[in-house]
Amino acid sequence: MKKFAVCGVSKRANGMFIKPMLEKFSHTSQLVALLDKDSKRFSVCKDEFPQILNVPEFRNHEFEKMVHETKPDCVIVTGRDDTHVEYIVRALEHDLDVITEKPMATTAADCKRIMDAEKESKGKVTVTFNYRYSPYHTKLKELILEGKVGRITSVDLNWYIDTYHGSSYFQRWNRKREFSGGLSIHKSSHHFDLVNWWLDQKPVEVFAFGALNYYGDQSEHNPVQKDGRYCATCDVKHQCSYYSRWNSRSNTIKVQDDHIDSDAKRRDTYTNYRPDQCIFDSEINIEDTYTATIKYDKGALLSYSINFSLPYEGYRLAINGTKGRLETTEFHAPSRVPFPVPEQTIEYFPLFGSKESIHVVKREGGHGGGDPVIQEDIFLGEDPTRPYKILSGSMDGAYAVTTGEAVWRSAKENKPFYIDELLNLQKVTTS
Structure with a gap:
């Protein structure tokens, strides 16, 4: 025990x-x-x-x-x-x-x-x-290991966060860099880890741009420039497009989310915790939009973007290699998408040959079915029948965080950042 x-x-x-x-x-x-x-x-x-x-x-x-x-x-x-x-x-x-x-x-x-x-x-x-444990993400790993795309040369990953989920980060403690590291760390570290794992390569160099476009006191969506408001008591909330999109005047609209569907309950039960702080407060000091180019130690390149205020949530991914290309598009939280969405598949395009469509076996559970499987690995030990390493260690965590830090620093200072310099890895020999 x-x-x-x-x-x-x-x-x-x-x-x-x-x-x-x-x-x-x-x-x-x-x-x-x-x-x-x-x-x-x-x-x-x-x-x-x-x-x-x-x-x-x-x-x-x-x-x-x-x-x-x-x-x-x-x-x-x-x-x-x-x-x-x-x-x-x-x-x-x-x-x-x-x-x-x-x-x-x-x-x-x-x-x-x-x-x-x-x-x-x-x-x-x-x-x-x-995120590694999502059936789609493990299938992509298996296809790469099978040699479907050959040596990976580049990855395009564009991540979209909708106005419900995206604004939630700016209503909570995540909005301050000293608490969260910024969203290039709190959120994007998930994505950087995925790419690192798929590639089995280490990030070396990062150049990025970033901005605060939608939130903060200078937002064009701010009804009135005034600090210290809360959604529960705000007198202009029905003039706020973000609030009105997800809340009716009679409070009958119900929205589900893996992360925040019960935060309203916590407002009155946790000490000094308000998940309904105004998304237009001037204290917000993180970005809501990033684009980045990342170079890896075995030659692969990643073109990455993320936006925290879009009409729908999901991602578009392409993995290119010397033998072919893998593509997939996900629409997350379909109940919040204002149009019909196709079922997610993985499309394989060999460099010379016929296209294949791969339909992945789905699983129930949070984060695309990933949570129940990682819980088994945590509490029972890693599955001995799995032919590849999936549970992450400290080095994996460090590379994901440091890539995120390099992104926001590069955006602030308008210069490239080198991962090993930020991590000061010279004396670190274990993970």
Whole structure:
């Protein structure tokens, strides 16, 4: 029986880790501790899972006490992004394994701290990049491994976040770089990790542009320039296109999302947590639009873009190689797409030959069916029948975060950034 402590009792902690631990993996896993700076989060968690009523609670300054009293084997880190590094490093100093939500940290410097701590520890860091586990994404990996496209030369990845999901980042703590690292880290690190994994190559150099086009006090969609508003009490919310698109005057419109569908409940139960802050506040200091070109160590090139205010959500992907091309288009959250959408397929175009359409077997579960499978790998151990590595380590987490940092820094400073320089990798020899 492996004993787990959860640091950061967030919605993600409850749904992604605690729920499956209790309901599916109780024969291998035991929750022995909860740690958070906000005691109200313990109540929310235990109301949802009354079977853990007697699990000890610890405040954020009581990490040492928690380890001493409950003796966990592994620490699950699911708090706000900027808190990850301290819990990870402290766990490693106690030779404990760590499972952390992405992003592993919010800066390259903090990633370096984690890798150095892991090098001196008996513990191991696992980063839960669940996008790898989507059936479409694993199928793409398998096609690449089969040699369908040959040596990969370039990748085009354009990611679209709709006005519901995209605006949510600017209503919450994500809107401040000191908490999230910016969306090129908090969100795009998922995408950079996917490409790194598909290519089996390391990012070397990044040049990017970025801007705040839709949100912040200078937005052309801002009804009135005034700080400190909240959607729940705003007197001009029905003049706000973002609010009106997803909310009726009678509050009868119901919108579902993997990440934010229950945030309204948290507004009154978490301390100082408001998921309805105004998206036009002047304190917003991150970008909502990026384009980037990334060079890899074995010669591949990535052309990447992401936009956090679009009419629909999904992505378009093309992987080009010396023997052919793979293409796929996803429309995420079809209930929020205002037009009919085709079923996602993977199209294979050999360089010389006939096109093939591949229909992927789907799975239920969050993140395109990825969550249930990564949970099995976390709580049961990696599937020994899988012919490739999929669960991520600290080096994977570091490359994803550092690529995201290089993107926003390049956009700010108008110059290329080199990944190894940001990570200061000269003395790091383990992952």
